[in-house]
Amino acid sequence: QIGYALVPMIARGLMLGPDQPVILHLLDIEPAAEALNGVKMELIDAAFPLLKDIVATTDVMEACEAQASALEQQAAENCKVLVVANPANTNALILKKFAPSIPEKNITCLTMLDHNRAIGQISEKLNVHASDVKNVIIWGNHSSTLYPDVNHATVTTTDGVKHVRELVADDHWLNKELITTVQQRGAAIIKARKLSSALSAASSACDHIHNWVNGTNKGTWISMGVYSDGSYGIKHGLIYSFPVTCKNGEWSIVQGLKIDEFSRAKMDVTEKELIEEKELASSCLGQSI
Template identity: 75%
Template structure:
């Protein structure tokens, strides 16, 4: 998708840097061979490596798909400890070797907290340049609405059902008015979007790789090239306190993008039902953040940063 211009446009040449763990080196080289064999006009080079420094050198955009998934019998803290180790190494390499103003998208779950960990270990990367993927749920919501109303997904704008519209032959109509079923919107619609990943795993015995990859391309494309006029998208970004979400969390907000920058859409009315859902999500993210910060290596490193300054870690 990236090499065909879906992420950055049909006229933007790219050099792909692909990083994987050492046991996957042979498979990674196989992917490189396939990319070369595809003879893609926009692909100007491929770096396939197990060295995080080599992978991060000079990159303008970093899509972080690697993470440690929770396995049966593991506690949340065990998963967080694994991810702290992963994102500590990758954040340090990005900070020291990526291009200035590198844009970062964290895909691996728990994406919001992994992005927060990356931010802590890469303090010189602007906080506005570190985001996480919530576009997949945004796209899933658009898909469910389009199926419910039997309209093309391109005619549905803005995933929040209280503000979403559908373009019809007589103009834009509110989704809630067209669906005319508040019970469905407040129950089945939400649970379907929330549990879609699990449903796909059950159906195909693998995770939702295609839709996640497509959503990552959507996220970066809109961030770099801008959102369509009159539309906003969902991005996990560093909270500035908008909509009562405490600063210091990576949280999903409605945003518009222009000239490579995102801005949170302000002034949307929030009903009581949505407010409760938003607060529940924020509470979960606070708990995850607290858990991450209790991991010994993160606690020690943050103390070191606070007492000695960044220059002592990154000369």
């Protein structure tokens, strides 16, 4: 469902830009081959000007997508990888293990969805446009332990740039309700739709790649699950969500942000979960990741 929502966005240029032609490689499992062909038919019927070709297949090697072995054997070493399937952070670590030729900085996971969810909640609370809310942070795992941090977030108003915490003026909402809402948003959408949040996940995946390739706006950052280098005391070698800026196709973790005790505790909880996931995955695979 995420793929179905994502492909027209890519074909319209929302991910890589309005002047970048694309060839879509679409992979699904064998039982879904007929449905996959139907998606290909729809893409042809939409006559997207940027869409130059479509490869729709159940052969992972033909698709050159989705699995570490295929990426290792077929993909360019400088390819950019975004892992969406849960547990996304640990899946990205597993992919890195089995695609060793791809640099660690080129393997990321999606927390931009949680980033956008936090922005959406703040914009509704303050009755402002989402585009006016900047620099929220998602720390940690794409799970129910993630921590949406608003301590550095701002809102552009008619009176200038203001801090979110100052404008909301409700620590209970910021420290309790907002965090719980963002953590449980996926489950709430499944309850409402009876299906997962495919549209918002696809849109956020587009945002993630667009920022990574084209760069973040000056003075702003986004949240990405990236390989920890030990920044902010997070264990080296985890895929952990940090605030990052992007330039020239590279991401960099934002440094020097003040972390209060409340945030430190939340960041440690989600780090602990990621360490446990890594240990479990290593045990199941019979080798360290």
